[in-house]
Amino acid sequence: MYKIIFNRPIANKVKHMRVKAPFIAQKRKPGNFVILIPDEHGERIPLTIVDSNPEEGTIDLIYQEVGTSTYKLGLKKDGDDLYRIVGPLGKPTHIEKFGTVVAIGGGVGIAPLYPIAKGMKEAGNRIVTILGARSRNLLILEEEMRAISDDLRVWTDDGSYGKKGLVTHGLQELIDEGLKIDHVVAIGPTIMMKFVAKLTKEHNIPTIVSLNPIMVDGTGMCGACRVLVGGEIKFACVDGPEFDGHQVDYDNLILRLKAYREYERISLERFANFYPELRDYIFGGAK
Amino acid sequence: MKNSMHMPEELKEKLRSRWNEDWRKQLRKKLKVKERMALERTPMPENEPLERIKGFFEVNKGYTPEMAMAEARRCMDCANPTCVIGCPVAIDIPTFVKKIEMGDFLGAVKVIKETNALPAVCGRVCPQEDQCEGNCTYTRMGKRPVAIGNLERFVADYERAQGEVEVPEIKVKKNKKVAIIGAGPAGLTAAGELAMMGYDVTIFEALHKPGGVLMYGIPEFRLPKAILEKEIDYLKKLGVEIITDFVVGKTATIDDLKKQGYEAFFIGSGAGAPWFLGLPGEELNGVYSANEYLTRVNLMRAFEFPEFDTPIPRGKRVAVIGGGNTAMDAVRTAKRLGAEHAMIIYRRSRAEMPAREEEIKHAEEEGIEFHFLTNPKRFIGDENGWVKQMECVKMELGEPDASGRRRPIPIPGSEFLMDVDLVIVAVGTKPNPLIPQTTPGLKLAKWGEIEVDWETMGTSIPGVFAGGDIVRGGATVILAMGDGRRAAKAIDAYLSGK
Numbered sequence A: 001m002y003k004i005i006f007n008r009p010i011a012n013k014v015k016h017m018r019v020k021a022p023f024i025a026q027k028r029k030p031g032n033f034v035i036l037i038p039d040e041h042g043e044r045i046p047l048t049i050v051d052s053n054p055e056e057g058t059i060d061l062i063y064q065e066v067g068t069s070t071y072k073l074g075l076k077k078d079g080d081d082l083y084r085i086v087g088p089l090g091k092p093t094h095i096e097k098f099g100t101v102v103a104i105g106g107g108v109g110i111a112p113l114y115p116i117a118k119g120m121k122e123a124g125n126r127i128v129t130i131l132g133a134r135s136r137n138l139l140i141l142e143e144e145m146r147a148i149s150d151d152l153r154v155w156t157d158d159g160s161y162g163k164k165g166l167v168t169h170g171l172q173e174l175i176d177e178g179l180k181i182d183h184v185v186a187i188g189p190t191i192m193m194k195f196v197a198k199l200t201k202e203h204n205i206p207t208i209v210s211l212n213p214i215m216v217d218g219t220g221m222c223g224a225c226r227v228l229v230g231g232e233i234k235f236a237c238v239d240g241p242e243f244d245g246h247q248v249d250y251d252n253l254i255l256r257l258k259a260y261r262e263y264e265r266i267s268l269e270r271f272a273n274f275y276p277e278l279r280d281y282i283f284g285g286a287k
Numbered sequence B: 001m002k003n004s005m006h007m008p009e010e011l012k013e014k015l016r017s018r019w020n021e022d023w024r025k026q027l028r029k030k031l032k033v034k035e036r037m038a039l040e041r042t043p044m045p046e047n048e049p050l051e052r053i054k055g056f057f058e059v060n061k062g063y064t065p066e067m068a069m070a071e072a073r074r075c076m077d078c079a080n081p082t083c084v085i086g087c088p089v090a091i092d093i094p095t096f097v098k099k100i101e102m103g104d105f106l107g108a109v110k111v112i113k114e115t116n117a118l119p120a121v122c123g124r125v126c127p128q129e130d131q132c133e134g135n136c137t138y139t140r141m142g143k144r145p146v147a148i149g150n151l152e153r154f155v156a157d158y159e160r161a162q163g164e165v166e167v168p169e170i171k172v173k174k175n176k177k178v179a180i181i182g183a184g185p186a187g188l189t190a191a192g193e194l195a196m197m198g199y200d201v202t203i204f205e206a207l208h209k210p211g212g213v214l215m216y217g218i219p220e221f222r223l224p225k226a227i228l229e230k231e232i233d234y235l236k237k238l239g240v241e242i243i244t245d246f247v248v249g250k251t252a253t254i255d256d257l258k259k260q261g262y263e264a265f266f267i268g269s270g271a272g273a274p275w276f277l278g279l280p281g282e283e284l285n286g287v288y289s290a291n292e293y294l295t296r297v298n299l300m301r302a303f304e305f306p307e308f309d310t311p312i313p314r315g316k317r318v319a320v321i322g323g324g325n326t327a328m329d330a331v332r333t334a335k336r337l338g339a340e341h342a343m344i345i346y347r348r349s350r351a352e353m354p355a356r357e358e359e360i361k362h363a364e365e366e367g368i369e370f371h372f373l374t375n376p377k378r379f380i381g382d383e384n385g386w387v388k389q390m391e392c393v394k395m396e397l398g399e400p401d402a403s404g405r406r407r408p409i410p411i412p413g414s415e416f417l418m419d420v421d422l423v424i425v426a427v428g429t430k431p432n433p434l435i436p437q438t439t440p441g442l443k444l445a446k447w448g449e450i451e452v453d454w455e456t457m458g459t460s461i462p463g464v465f466a467g468g469d470i471v472r473g474g475a476t477v478i479l480a481m482g483d484g485r486r487a488a489k490a491i492d493a494y495l496s497g498k
């Protein structure tokens, strides 16, 4: 029913999957995500729709292999089926002409950043992009991002590519250069978004972040995805996933993302027992 | 019409003529009313509490044919069967019960299915004490009512065990497309009715399995999913198409569907959005909405983790806040997942609990601890952000409020701490705003329920009908089904008048 057109690696443990899902391809807008289930025993997991082709009826997903569900996805072959996929979910990004938009993406967060930056570009904004990765072989979508950016700078934690440092250093550099920034979109690890938002708050720059809490249904029915924004409980799947970066309680989100750590370990251990040949890939040299 | 308590002429006529049939007369003569009244209600055989809390198998085992016939003999076949008035879909109760007394079990199911397509479900989950059985003449006399629910369940199960369930022949094809939004009891019922009238019916369901609350909310030990699936298969045999993973309002709007040729709509999207309490600490790990907790366990089968990938924490001291069916389901699930203390925290007393009587009884037998007249004030977490304690306050009951129940009032200075490692909030749900937000012109009531004309279930938009929890804001399975039925009739009238 949901045919996988292709599924291929684009960086270490990061894969690009194209799936046939005509309804979703028709409706999706930048900022939307899907919930999918890899197989009949699987979990419902959210992934951002990175791109779509309404004529072909396909959508593109980019995911990092971090646990049972994403490793299961990684095993899918071209032509296989996905058990379930539903969407497009979440509020689309609010896109308008702000002026200069700084798009900041960290790690696999560059995937959800791409459609937003592209939408912002099409709305007539000047796009200055900062991409961050731990290391060169983890950097994704550089060419795609470059094609829609007026200026693009790469930062790596280990200095293996671009400049050595974090994306916050990159943002500080732009501020120091005196760039007039009208709007910031930052997507990446929660801790990264926290520090980007801290910096932009000091400089009074409106900032949007996209949150990635654990979800179940993705339609506002369970409350698993609740986050604290401005002291209020919001459901990221229907009220978000994008929120005002200056209002988000990041520390609570970081704690909530750890809620199932022990279960995730047990699950992955069990998965690895079924695929002994993947043990090294999963637990060995992740870097 | 919101809760129809009168009997229309047409129905009276049907009951009367059947009551006058020869076989009924003969049967009434077989036992005197006095003799019938002297019979004891046949108890439902149950699995032992200590056994059943070890698993998720069904608590009630069901009647044997002998038990069913014995119970059916108690029914006095009243000339004025008030039980029927209590049933929101007006099942011809005396006729089906008397068919059981005759041993004609398949005949009995046929009678039930005239107005209720899901008898195996309703026999199990209807709050009979408020509905059919609550209005049985026996109840009015202060005696235990005929076990109508148990009998209904028995014949439905009997029919299923026979193998092929009979599918009625659909005579005329109308060649008109109707879209049903949501595969809960309201949507399933409307779909079944419309399919039988000859319409091309498609159900769009957001989740990956149909059934609504029957699938994701009510646990296996009360309603085995295999039974639900069989009842849904029956609808498919009637020609109903079910498209899962389709969120109306997101995947396509009602307007989009209109362009695809759907001429009428029934919205049965339920009241799925959970209320939280708005208390400090509710964002902690280990605090769940009942919806999330039950969805993980029932829909995602977390009770079989790691066989299934979705996890659920197995708390040792579990506090469930609320007193309805949802709270009972959550607390009994927690018990089965190994809780040493599975506790109900309810701000009123036992008498005000809205849960079905049978669920409360089963919960008590299973060792659920009830903390009545108690309300939480805040949740306290450990250094990992996991809930470890709950501050509560004792309550007393004051004057009755708008709902007629006595209003609970906190007793100042009665605060105390309770150790917990899992909290499940089961204080009700509200309509999900997805459809209203994406359907311009849909008129809403106070909490976001869709406003309808109770005769036709028609909304403010011509051709768009609604029923079940999305209009009632949290009611019962059978009321949702009744709405689905009424709406189906009105949709037929609307489409034929066109």
Ligand SMILES: Cc1cc2nc3c(=O)[nH]c(=O)nc-3n(C[C@H](O)[C@H](O)[C@H](O)COP(=O)(O)OP(=O)(O)OC[C@H]3O[C@@H](n4cnc5c(N)ncnc54)[C@H](O)[C@@H]3O)c2cc1C
Binding pocket: A033, A043, A045, A046, A047, A048, A049, A062, A063, A064, A065, A066, A067, A068, A069, A070, A071, A108, A111, A112, A211, A212, A213, A214, A215, A241, A257, A258, A264, A265
């Ligand atoms: C709206 C939304 C959009 C997302 N888009 C993408 C995307 O485009 N590409 C992508 O790779 N990921 C995305 N994610 C994250 C993705 O859903 C998770 O990585 C995935 O659910 C992990 O499942 P798993 O079973 O493989 O790992 P698990 O076994 O569940 O977890 C393994 C590790 O990943 C962490 N983790 C679990 N869930 C999340 C989460 N929701 N976010 C971040 N870390 C998590 C855990 O803390 C744990 O350390 C998105 C999340 C949301 C909410």
Ligand SMILES: Cc1cc2nc3c(=O)[nH]c(=O)nc-3n(C[C@H](O)[C@H](O)[C@H](O)COP(=O)(O)OP(=O)(O)OC[C@H]3O[C@@H](n4cnc5c(N)ncnc54)[C@H](O)[C@@H]3O)c2cc1C
Binding pocket: B125, B126, B127, B181, B182, B183, B184, B185, B186, B187, B204, B205, B206, B207, B210, B211, B212, B213, B214, B217, B218, B246, B247, B248, B249, B268, B269, B270, B271, B272, B294, B325, B326, B327, B329, B356, B432, B434, B435, B467, B468, B469, B470, B474, B475, B476, B477, B478, B480
């Ligand atoms: C835990 C629990 C226990 C209960 N126990 C009992 C009981 O014992 N007896 C009793 O009579 N009642 C009980 N109830 C209440 C009863 O289940 C509900 O009143 C009834 O299910 C309402 O039926 P419905 O068809 O209106 O909606 P639901 O059963 O809620 O079904 C709605 C369906 O619509 C789908 N949906 C929602 N939005 C969309 C959309 N935009 N597009 C597509 N699909 C959508 C949902 O996923 C869902 O499947 C219980 C409720 C709960 C939560």
Ligand code: SF4
Binding pocket: B086, B087, B088, B089, B090, B091, B093, B116, B122, B123, B126, B128, B131, B132, B133, B148, B149, B152, B478
């Ligand atoms: S449908 Fe419910 S109320 Fe009606 S007779 Fe059956 S159990 Fe009673």
Ligand code: SF4
Binding pocket: B074, B075, B076, B077, B078, B081, B082, B083, B084, B093, B094, B097, B135, B136, B137, B138, B146, B148
């Ligand atoms: S009211 Fe009770 S006794 Fe009378 S017909 Fe109905 S079920 Fe039988």
Ligand code: FES
Binding pocket: A214, A215, A216, A217, A218, A219, A220, A221, A222, A223, A224, A225, A226, A235, A236, A237, A238
């Ligand atoms: S994921 Fe269930 S409400 Fe958001």
